[in-house]
Amino acid sequence: MADSPAPEEQATGTGLLPSLNNLIAKRGFQKWAARFPFTRRRVRREGEALFDLLAGFCHSQVLLAVVKLDIPARLMRGPMDCGALSAVTDVPVARMEVLLRAATALGLVRRKRNKRYALTQRGAALVGAPGLQEMIRHHDVLYRDLADPVAFFRGETSPELAGFWPYVFGGDVDPALARTYSELMAQSQLLVADDTLDAVSLKGVRRLMDIGGGTGAFLAEVAKRYDTLELTLFDLPPVVPEATERFAKNGLTARTKIEAGSFRTDSLPMGADTISLIRVLYDHADETVARLLTKIFEALPAGGRLIISEPMSGGETPTKAGDAYFALYTLAMGTGKTRSAAQIKALCLTAGFQSVDLVRTRRSFITSCVVAHKAQE
Ligand SMILES: C[S@@+](CC[C@H](N)C(=O)[O-])C[C@H]1O[C@@H](n2cnc3c(N)ncnc32)[C@H](O)[C@@H]1O
Incomplete structure (x- = not known):
């Protein structure tokens, strides 16, 4: 009985003819098709x-x-x-x-x-490729988490990755651990920044605030392309010293403000006409994301823009990178999830944004972009 097809599988055949999948699953058909000139x-x-x-x-x-x-x-x-x-x-x-x-x-x-x-x-x-080898090196954690995939998908495991990124729980972070994680993020940020800034122009922007901006790698890349743009970085307190160091090293201290705080519990600084969220949303649950997007909407002036850039799910058309890698990674982290551009768009519209563009990027396995616009008054 174990070998007989499930009712829904039987139903895929039409009338007396077996479905193509039922045919393909037969060994005799496989042998014939492997030799037949048009199918081999x-x-x-x-x-x-x-x-x-x-x-x-x-x-x-x-x-x-x-x-x-x-x-x-x-x-x-x-x-x-x-x-x-x-x-x-x-x-x-x-x-x-x-x-x-x-x-x-x-x-x-x-x-x-x-x-x-x-x-x-x-x-x-x-x-x-900056950060790629560091990413590969820390994959042993992910692979251990996936060692029993059935238990993993059933939610019966306690993935190590959830502990590798403890900051997402909003708790206190051990400085040494914060440095390991920040280094990995900053290295891989260079590719993300390149693809984001090639896809979205910041021409005409006066002040950009990067929320969850880590050690400032994205803003440092922005500064290289736009020499008059003023920059604000908002992130949790443990990340701030390294950002201060980076901005000083890049001669950006005068152009940058660093605001330490949590977007969960603090209000966001005002004054930026554009806000960016680079690889932030996929770390968080829908309720946290919805609250953050509402805070951002309120912090932006009329006509302000929100740029969201992170690896996304393919949505209706699942992709290898988005749905067979990043979705598993975020599932192992346990706090967030990989969303499609359409899901992020819906969350932005619910937060009050008037329109949302899905922007094509060069390499969706590096990042995808969504830009939300607040209505002009
Ligand atoms: C995945 S990292 C991305 C860092 C950087 N944007 C990048 O792409 O390299 C997520 C960032 O969000 C920050 N973050 C997490 N929870 C936060 C919170 N409640 N308030 C502010 N920042 C937070 C983390 O400290 C971290 O820097």
Whole structure:
């Protein structure tokens, strides 16, 4: 009985003909389709795609090992052979050979004629993309949280990630932990800032307030593009010293105000004609987001704008990055969720904004953008 299709699956067939999915699931049909000239290419592609899903965890672990053993940085200094890499990483030669062959198959390294390994362009991008290696390094926490995926989706686990980002609970933060998290955020912020500022113009803006602006990495990038714009950073008190340091280092002290506070319990500073929320909403539950958006609406003048930039769900069309990665990540964090642009738009309209634009960004796996407008009086 266990093998018979569920009633709703049977119902997908029409009349006497079985549904296409019922056919595809039959081994005899699979064998025929794998040989038939008009179907065999598609069958092979689908088979490969399924195998990639099955092997995805191994691929991620190869990536993690490559990063943890500092192989990209070592190969940036010049090609190395397996023996040399084995010696500097303390991985036995035979096992290093397996790792390097796997990394070759995944396009991270390539073996030259002289048997030395060099980075490919993809491998070099690992070094060049700010924050990517730090992100990969801290993935071991996420992977442990997902080790029993059924228990995870049933909500029966206590994910470690929820403790990795304790600030979202609004509690006191250990300064050392705040620094680890801030470093990771600031590094990866550079890509987010690039894509956000390419998608949304700040021409004509007088003062921008970045709420949950962390250590000021986004505002520092804004300052590079707009040299007269005044800047305000609003974030929890533990993050403030590093932001002060960054603004001083970048010669921005005179142009920036730093306001320490919590958007949960404090009122927001007035005076900005544009407010940004960069990777903030997905950390929080709908009620917190709704209250924050209302506070922002009240803090903005007539005609003011709110820019929201963060990885989003694909909504009606789920995406690999938004729905098969960030949604799981935020679920493990336990306090927020990955929302679609349409869901964020609806929350903004409920908060009082007159209109909301969904702005196309260059790489949705880095960030997506929504811009909300307060009515002119
Ligand atoms: C995911 S980080 C994003 C930081 C930065 N915007 C970025 O994209 O790199 C979320 C930020 O929101 C801040 N935050 C969280 N809860 C907050 C609260 N209640 N009030 C103010 N800031 C808060 C955190 O301290 C943190 O800097």
